[in-house]
Amino acid sequence: MLKGHPWVYASEVQKSLSTQYDGQVVECRDAKGRFLGSGIYNSSSQIIWRRLSYQKVKLDEQFIRQRIQQAIIWREDLHDIRRLIWSESDGLPGVVADQYGKVLVVQILTLAMEKKRDLLVKVFSEELKLDCILLRNDAPIRKHEGLDSYREVAYGKMPTPFWLKINDIDYWLDFEEGQKTGFYLDQRVQHQRIGKLAKGCNVLDAFCNQGSFALSCANNGAKKVTAVDISQVTLGLAEKNAQHQGLDITFIQDNVFDFFQKKKDAFWDLIILDPPSFTKNKARLNDALRGYKELNLRALQSLKTNGILATYSCSFHVDIQTFQEVVLKASVDAKREVKLLEYAHQPSDHPVLIGMPESEYLKGMILQVS
Numbered sequence: 001m002l003k004g005h006p007w008v009y010a011s012e013v014q015k016s017l018s019t020q021y022d023g024q025v026v027e028c029r030d031a032k033g034r035f036l037g038s039g040i041y042n043s044s045s046q047i048i049w050r051r052l053s054y055q056k057v058k059l060d061e062q063f064i065r066q067r068i069q070q071a072i073i074w075r076e077d078l079h080d081i082r083r084l085i086w087s088e089s090d091g092l093p094g095v096v097a098d099q100y101g102k103v104l105v106v107q108i109l110t111l112a113m114e115k116k117r118d119l120l121v122k123v124f125s126e127e128l129k130l131d132c133i134l135l136r137n138d139a140p141i142r143k144h145e146g147l148d149s150y151r152e153v154a155y156g157k158m159p160t161p162f163w164l165k166i167n168d169i170d171y172w173l174d175f176e177e178g179q180k181t182g183f184y185l186d187q188r189v190q191h192q193r194i195g196k197l198a199k200g201c202n203v204l205d206a207f208c209n210q211g212s213f214a215l216s217c218a219n220n221g222a223k224k225v226t227a228v229d230i231s232q233v234t235l236g237l238a239e240k241n242a243q244h245q246g247l248d249i250t251f252i253q254d255n256v257f258d259f260f261q262k263k264k265d266a267f268w269d270l271i272i273l274d275p276p277s278f279t280k281n282k283a284r285l286n287d288a289l290r291g292y293k294e295l296n297l298r299a300l301q302s303l304k305t306n307g308i309l310a311t312y313s314c315s316f317h318v319d320i321q322t323f324q325e326v327v328l329k330a331s332v333d334a335k336r337e338v339k340l341l342e343y344a345h346q347p348s349d350h351p352v353l354i355g356m357p358e359s360e361y362l363k364g365m366i367l368q369v370s
Contacts, residue, residue, distance in 0.1 A: 004355025006039070006051035006088050019043050022146075023111040025052065025059045040093060040112035044146045050093040050110065059116060065123050067091040072127060075349050081166055083185050083349040084128075089359045090351070094145075095120065098181040100164055100173060102131040105181035106154075111145045121154045132156040134175050151176070163244065167192050169215050172240050186362050187212065187274065187312075189347045194272060194310050194366070195220040201269035201308075204228070206256045206299070211238025211249065213272045213310075218247040222270075225249045228259050260298035271299045273311040274364075278318075285317050292318070292326045293333075300334040303369045312344065312364035320363040327365065339368045 008028060010016070017026060021041050028036045028049050039051040040059065057063055071090045075082045084104070085097040094110025104124055108114050114137075121133055133155035142149060161174040167188055175182045195216030200223050205214035208227035215238075218225045227249055229235050235251050242249045252259065256275070273295055278288035292313060299309055313323050320343065331338040344364035346352070352360040 006093070006353065006356055007047045008039075008049040010043075010046055010048040013048055016043055016048065017041060023115045025057065025112070027056070040110060042111045042145055045111070045144055050088065052091065052093065059112060061119055061123065064092070064116065064119055065127070068123050068127055074351075078349055081164070081185070086350050086359070088356055089353045096181070097124070098183070098185055099128070100175075100182060102129065103159055103175060104128065104130050104133045105136055105175055106133060107136050107139055107181065109139060109141055109145065109147075111147060114145075114147055117154070125155045130156060132159055132175075134158065136175075136181060167216065169212070169219060170241070170244055171210065171212075172237060172244070184209065184212070186314075186346050186350050190310070190312070190344055190364065191216045193344075194270070197308055197310075197366075198222040198225075198270055202267075203270045203272070204268045204302070205272045205274075206259070206295075207273065207275045208238055208251075209234050209274075211241050211251075213274065214238065214249050215241055215245065215247060217270070217272075218242070218249050219245065226252065226268075228252045228254055228256055230255050257295065257298065260302060263302065267302055267304045268307060269304055270308045271303055271310070273299055273309070275312075275314075277315045278313075279315050282317055288315055288318060289322070289326055292323065293330045296327050296330040297334050300331055300336045300338070300369060303336070305370055307369050308341075309338075309367045309369055310344075310364065311367065312362065314362050316358050316361035318363075319357065323363055324365065327367070331369075337370045339370070341366045341368055 022043055024041055025038055026041045027038055030036055037051045037054045038057045039049045041049050071085055080099055080101050082099050084099045085092055085095050087093055087096055094113045096107040098105050108117055124133055135152045135154050138149045138151055163170045164173050173182050191212045194213055198217035199221040203217045203222045203225045205227040208214050208229045211227055214225050214227035232253050235253055239251050278291045279285055296311055346362035
């Protein structure tokens with residue numbers, strides 16, 4: 001924490017407070033009694049204290065409103081499709097809010113912010129022109145804070161599923177049944193970037209989910225697009241999106257690792273690897289690295305000469321240097337020369353707190369393979 005990280009773990013505390021302070025703002029001091037900041041406290045959590053400010057502050061309406069107003073100002077150029085609040089990076093630890101036009105989908109992941117949920121809803125509704133605020137408080141991580149799981153319309157009325165244009169593609173959004181907050185906004189810049197590389201290409205979109213990469217590639221003139229995912233539900237949604245656009249995409253339900261094994265004689269001009277997180281904790285990091293290496297190895301073996309590999313990781317325990325080393329090892333095993341064209345990062349509405357590596361979870365590389 002003295003190096004700028006906003007968290008204090010229970011194992012680092014010499015003297016903890018009683019449970020009556022759970023969900024409250026308390027001061028943190030070092031062994032010599034020096035003030036280190038104000039933060040939210042929860043004795044039942046492994047992360048016992050999360051910094052709100054280096055100053056003495058109260059978690060009241062004024063504080064919350066100022067943080068939300070500042071977040072809106074920073075994202076004005078993104079209009080009304082954006083991640084509006086990104087937890088510690090926006091000074092509201094445990095609050096994630098994604099805006100889709102007049103719908104705001106909020107996740108509250110900490111006890112203190114759960115206690116302020118009505119106040120958060122009030123400020124959001126006053127600062128934004130919204131029809132609905134949906135609380136998707138069903139993330140498993142809430143149990144670590146001693147919180148129940150639920151979904152609730154906290155403001156307005158739940159919209160029926162509807163089409164929303166994101167990056168020139170119409171997506172069918174179902175906020176009540178969709179994953180997380182409804183759409184993976186963190187990759188929308190990459191969807192556009194990779195789409196521009198796809199003209200005339202035979203493309204494979206692995207772990208396609210809602211089909212965003214596949215849709216962008218097909219929309220930008222790809223010769224052929226194949227999209228693979230293990231979930232029939234998300235494939236159905238991806239196919240609905242493609243049909244609505246009139247785009248010709250082949251959707252296949254399969255485990256991606258198995259798919260590569262079955263298609264050893266198939267080769268692509270462009271392969272996109274955008275898997276879900278392979279690990280949620282450091283204990284399984286080595287398993288995750290083996291998974292990333294095997295996945296990238298199979299993709300490298302399946303690319304034509306001078307083909308493009310767009311490969312990503314959303315596991316924050318895997319930093320960009322480690323990820324690059326894994327891909328390098330895969331390229332050596334595949335006996336392929338790999339040239340880095342550019343790095344990929346999460347977009348500006350997912351800002352990184354430089355003292356908090358956990359806030360920078362998405363990384364990737366666009367590679368040319370010979």
